[in-house]
Amino acid sequence: MLYSCFYRNKLRKQYNLVGGGCGDCFRHCCCETCALTQEYRELKNxxxxxxxxxxxNVERNQGLAMAPVVEKGMSK
Incomplete structure:
Protein backbone atom coordinates (compact mmCIF):
# COMPACT_ATOMS: atom_id res chain seq x y z
CA MET A 1 0.00 0.00 0.00
CA LEU A 2 2.77 2.44 0.86
CA TYR A 3 4.56 1.78 -2.44
CA SER A 4 1.43 2.50 -4.48
CA CYS A 5 0.93 5.77 -2.59
CA PHE A 6 4.36 7.01 -3.71
CA TYR A 7 3.69 5.85 -7.26
CA ARG A 8 0.52 7.94 -7.33
CA ASN A 9 2.55 10.97 -6.26
CA LYS A 10 5.08 10.33 -9.06
CA LEU A 11 2.25 10.05 -11.57
CA ARG A 12 0.87 13.41 -10.43
CA LYS A 13 4.25 15.11 -10.77
CA GLN A 14 5.03 13.60 -14.18
CA TYR A 15 1.72 14.69 -15.73
CA ASN A 16 1.13 17.88 -13.69
CA LEU A 17 -2.10 16.55 -12.17
CA VAL A 18 -3.90 18.51 -9.45
CA GLY A 19 -3.80 17.17 -5.89
CA GLY A 20 -1.16 15.25 -4.00
CA GLY A 21 0.50 15.22 -0.63
CA CYS A 22 -1.35 13.71 2.27
CA GLY A 23 -4.47 13.24 0.14
CA ASP A 24 -2.78 10.57 -1.98
CA CYS A 25 -1.75 8.48 1.02
CA PHE A 26 -5.18 8.99 2.60
CA ARG A 27 -6.92 7.69 -0.55
CA HIS A 28 -4.75 4.59 -0.60
CA CYS A 29 -5.34 3.93 3.11
CA CYS A 30 -9.13 4.33 2.88
CA CYS A 31 -9.77 2.64 -0.45
CA GLU A 32 -6.73 1.31 -2.27
CA THR A 33 -8.90 -0.33 -4.92
CA CYS A 34 -10.45 3.02 -5.85
CA ALA A 35 -7.07 4.76 -5.92
CA LEU A 36 -5.51 2.08 -8.14
CA THR A 37 -8.52 2.19 -10.45
CA GLN A 38 -8.07 5.96 -10.87
CA GLU A 39 -4.38 5.50 -11.68
CA TYR A 40 -5.15 2.72 -14.15
CA ARG A 41 -7.77 4.88 -15.88
CA GLU A 42 -5.37 7.84 -16.08
CA LEU A 43 -2.69 5.70 -17.74
CA LYS A 44 -5.22 4.20 -20.18
CA ASN A 45 -6.41 7.71 -21.13
CA ASN A 57 4.58 0.30 -23.20
CA VAL A 58 7.85 2.12 -23.88
CA GLU A 59 8.43 -0.02 -26.98
CA ARG A 60 4.83 0.34 -28.14
CA ASN A 61 4.49 4.08 -27.53
CA GLN A 62 7.87 5.58 -28.37
CA GLY A 63 6.40 9.08 -28.70
CA LEU A 64 4.18 8.86 -25.62
CA ALA A 65 6.62 7.51 -23.04
CA MET A 66 8.20 10.38 -21.16
CA ALA A 67 11.43 10.38 -19.23
CA PRO A 68 11.06 11.18 -15.54
CA VAL A 69 11.06 14.86 -14.74
CA VAL A 70 14.41 15.98 -13.31
CA GLU A 71 14.05 18.46 -10.52
CA LYS A 72 16.79 21.02 -10.07
CA GLY A 73 18.69 20.57 -6.87
CA MET A 74 20.80 22.99 -4.93
CA SER A 75 22.96 25.33 -6.97
CA LYS A 76 26.27 27.05 -6.24
Whole structure:
Protein backbone atom coordinates (compact mmCIF):
# COMPACT_ATOMS: atom_id res chain seq x y z
CA MET A 1 0.00 0.00 0.00
CA LEU A 2 2.77 2.44 0.86
CA TYR A 3 4.56 1.78 -2.44
CA SER A 4 1.43 2.50 -4.48
CA CYS A 5 0.93 5.77 -2.59
CA PHE A 6 4.36 7.01 -3.71
CA TYR A 7 3.69 5.85 -7.26
CA ARG A 8 0.52 7.94 -7.33
CA ASN A 9 2.55 10.97 -6.26
CA LYS A 10 5.08 10.33 -9.06
CA LEU A 11 2.25 10.05 -11.57
CA ARG A 12 0.87 13.41 -10.43
CA LYS A 13 4.25 15.11 -10.77
CA GLN A 14 5.03 13.60 -14.18
CA TYR A 15 1.72 14.69 -15.73
CA ASN A 16 1.13 17.88 -13.69
CA LEU A 17 -2.10 16.55 -12.17
CA VAL A 18 -3.90 18.51 -9.45
CA GLY A 19 -3.80 17.17 -5.89
CA GLY A 20 -1.16 15.25 -4.00
CA GLY A 21 0.50 15.22 -0.63
CA CYS A 22 -1.35 13.71 2.27
CA GLY A 23 -4.47 13.24 0.14
CA ASP A 24 -2.78 10.57 -1.98
CA CYS A 25 -1.75 8.48 1.02
CA PHE A 26 -5.18 8.99 2.60
CA ARG A 27 -6.92 7.69 -0.55
CA HIS A 28 -4.75 4.59 -0.60
CA CYS A 29 -5.34 3.93 3.11
CA CYS A 30 -9.13 4.33 2.88
CA CYS A 31 -9.77 2.64 -0.45
CA GLU A 32 -6.73 1.31 -2.27
CA THR A 33 -8.90 -0.33 -4.92
CA CYS A 34 -10.45 3.02 -5.85
CA ALA A 35 -7.07 4.76 -5.92
CA LEU A 36 -5.51 2.08 -8.14
CA THR A 37 -8.52 2.19 -10.45
CA GLN A 38 -8.07 5.96 -10.87
CA GLU A 39 -4.38 5.50 -11.68
CA TYR A 40 -5.15 2.72 -14.15
CA ARG A 41 -7.77 4.88 -15.88
CA GLU A 42 -5.37 7.84 -16.08
CA LEU A 43 -2.69 5.70 -17.74
CA LYS A 44 -5.22 4.20 -20.18
CA ASN A 45 -6.41 7.71 -21.13
CA UNK A 46 -2.81 8.67 -21.89
CA UNK A 47 -2.34 5.75 -24.28
CA UNK A 48 -0.66 3.23 -21.99
CA UNK A 49 -1.77 -0.36 -21.35
CA UNK A 50 -0.85 -1.14 -17.72
CA UNK A 51 -1.53 -4.85 -18.22
CA UNK A 52 1.53 -5.28 -20.50
CA UNK A 53 4.05 -3.59 -18.19
CA UNK A 54 6.31 -0.57 -18.41
CA UNK A 55 8.92 -1.89 -20.89
CA UNK A 56 6.32 -3.09 -23.39
CA ASN A 57 4.58 0.30 -23.20
CA VAL A 58 7.85 2.12 -23.88
CA GLU A 59 8.43 -0.02 -26.98
CA ARG A 60 4.83 0.34 -28.14
CA ASN A 61 4.49 4.08 -27.53
CA GLN A 62 7.87 5.58 -28.37
CA GLY A 63 6.40 9.08 -28.70
CA LEU A 64 4.18 8.86 -25.62
CA ALA A 65 6.62 7.51 -23.04
CA MET A 66 8.20 10.38 -21.16
CA ALA A 67 11.43 10.38 -19.23
CA PRO A 68 11.06 11.18 -15.54
CA VAL A 69 11.06 14.86 -14.74
CA VAL A 70 14.41 15.98 -13.31
CA GLU A 71 14.05 18.46 -10.52
CA LYS A 72 16.79 21.02 -10.07
CA GLY A 73 18.69 20.57 -6.87
CA MET A 74 20.80 22.99 -4.93
CA SER A 75 22.96 25.33 -6.97
CA LYS A 76 26.27 27.05 -6.24
Missing amino acids: RGFDPSIGWHA
